[in-house]
Amino acid sequence: MNESLTSEIHNTFKNTKCSIIGDNRLLIKTENEVIAALLKFLKDKNFNRLAMVSCVDWIKRETFEIIYIVASFCIENPLNIIIKTEISRKKPEINTIIDIFENAEPYEREIHELFGVNVIGHPRLIPLLLEREYKIPPLRKDFDMRKYSKELFDSIPFIGDKK
Amino acid sequence: MDRNKISKWLKEPGKMSQKYSLSVVYFCTGCGIIEIPPVITARWDAERFGVIPVASARHANLFMVTGYVSLKTLKAIIRTYEQMPEPKYVVGFGSCPINGGMYWDSYNTIKHLDKYIPVDGWIAGCMPRPEAIIIGVTHLWTLIDKGMAKGYVKYRKKYKYFRQNQEKLLGKLPWQPAFSTGDNNE
Numbered sequence: 143m144n145e146s147l148t149s150e151i152h153n154t155f156k157n158t159k160c161s162i163i164g165d166n167r168l169l170i171k172t173e174n175e176v177i178a179a180l181l182k183f184l185k186d187k188n189f190n191r192l193a194m195v196s197c198v199d200w201i202k203r204e205t206f207e208i209i210y211i212v213a214s215f216c217i218e219n220p221l222n223i224i225i226k227t228e229i230s231r232k233k234p235e236i237n238t239i240i241d242i243f244e245n246a247e248p249y250e251r252e253i254h255e256l257f258g259v260n261v262i263g264h265p266r267l268i269p270l271l272l273e274r275e276y277k278i279p280p281l282r283k284d285f286d287m288r289k290y291s292k293e294l295f296d297s298i299p300f301i302g303d304k305k
Numbered sequence: 306m307d308r309n310k311i312s313k314w315l316k317e318p319g320k321m322s323q324k325y326s327l328s329v330v331y332f333c334t335g336c337g338i339i340e341i342p343p344v345i346t347a348r349w350d351a352e353r354f355g356v357i358p359v360a361s362a363r364h365a366n367l368f369m370v371t372g373y374v375s376l377k378t379l380k381a382i383i384r385t386y387e388q389m390p391e392p393k394y395v396v397g398f399g400s401c402p403i404n405g406g407m408y409w410d411s412y413n414t415i416k417h418l419d420k421y422i423p424v425d426g427w428i429a430g431c432m433p434r435p436e437a438i439i440i441g442v443t444h445l446w447t448l449i450d451k452g453m454a455k456g457y458v459k460y461r462k463k464y465k466y467f468r469q470n471q472e473k474l475l476g477k478l479p480w481q482p483a484f485s486t487g488d489n490n491e
Binding site: 271272273274276280285287288290291294295296297298299300301 | 375376377380405409410411412413415416417419420423459463466467470473474475476
């Protein structure tokens with residue numbers, strides 16, 4: 143079953159690498175452009191649960207890695223599929239997948255907010271988690287957390303009994 | 306009732322009854338809340354000490370902040386604190402509200418809770434044992450007895466400075482000032 147699935151993915155999508163990395167885990171590395179088509183293809187194959195959308199900042203490689211995990215409720219073939227794609231760090235843009243998996247909406251908002259990745263076609267990219275505005279999104283590696291927290295929180299004075 | 310304390314009861318009945326009936330609002334900000342269920346239920350039974358959890362902040366007079374405080378939580382903490390009736394006491398639970406704890410370099414965790422609301426007592430530790438809460442409550446009794454747990458008076462008097470600190474961090478606050486922001490409120 144897994145082999146037929148991987149060969150089918152190889153045939154349908156160019157520049158795609160599949161590898162089995164453990165029990166019930168399949169890793170697919172692909173390009174950013176085919177993500178929507180690949181997810182739609184997998185959803186038709188009964189992988190109809192999107193578990194997570196995540197992002198990793200590889201500052202030395204100058205890329206963001208976007209990770210999608212889809213899973214199947216099928217008992218005969220319980221397979222988790224991890225899809226990884228890399229986008230440029232200078233102009234980070236991904237396409238939304240809300241029309242395929244509706245529950246991707248908060249994940250994409252989170253990625254937009256914490257990494258500054260622009261999500262094209264998302265209906266509402268309004269603040270989800272953060273309370274303040276940041277020049278550099280706070281989960282990027284070049285955000286100096288210690289300097290920021292020192293400057294912000296230490297500048298606020300204690301309130302003594304005398305003042 | 307303890308017979309030795311009868312004279313105290315007759316002299317300061319208000320203070321004594323506040324002391325022995327602390328209605329607590331447990332504010333579940335972080336991991337500290339996991340210590341609370343054993344304390345208020347059969348194992349450590351905090352009701353022996355007159356400590357009882359209440360549903361609404363408007364019925365409470367002890368405010369326990371259990372765990373780290375993020376910017377978004379701070380907003381809720383200030384609102385909750387301002388809704389509580391006086392006299393009210395605040396206890397910071399765990400090391401994170403004291404000085405940031407293990408989140409000392411985080412971008413989103415405030416380091417010192419007492420810059421934004423007055424805090425009467427701290428329970429240090431990461432995590433404190435349930436016994437520490439009970440010891441903290443007995444220490445709070447002593448403070449109330451000596452008239453040292455006056456955080457709410459300080460908040461009223463120095464409201465201008467507290468509000469300044471809050472607005473410095475959170476921007477313009479969407480609610481009205483609780484007291485006048487003049488120099489010296491009485």
